Amino acid sequence: MPGKDVISWTSMMMAYGQATQYNDAIILSQDMMVAMVKPDKITAASVLSACAHFGMLDMGIVAQNFIHDHGVKLDIYVDNALKDMYCKCRSVEKSGGFS
Numbered sequence: 001m002p003g004k005d006v007i008s009w010t011s012m013m014m015a016y017g018q019a020t021q022y023n024d025a026i027i028l029s030q031d032m033m034v035a036m037v038k039p040d041k042i043t044a045a046s047v048l049s050a051c052a053h054f055g056m057l058d059m060g061i062v063a064q065n066f067i068h069d070h071g072v073k074l075d076i077y078v079d080n081a082l083k084d085m086y087c088k089c090r091s092v093e094k095s096g097g098f099s
Contacts, residue, residue: 025050048081057089
């Protein structure tokens with residue numbers, strides 16, 4: 001798709017997530033990071049949810065850092081996605097205090 005923007009990336013990630021193709025959503029999020037596309041809150045929640053589904057703590061931390069580095073403000077959805085990801089990755093002690 002020519003001219004991908006954050007909306008097209010996020011739409012594709014959400015579609016993969018709704019189709020339970022979380023692995024494809026994670027691969028797509030990695031491609032988005034390489035392309036240096038600034039994520040938004042919806043992108044952040046989507047990728048963190050995919051990482052939570054697979055228990056991919058390392059990828060979740062990479063996503064969290066990418067989100068932070070691009071100045072995405074934490075709202076209730078992103079904060080809950082972070083907590084969910086850390087809990088499902090069995091790192092409950094890290095799941096608090098993001099907001």
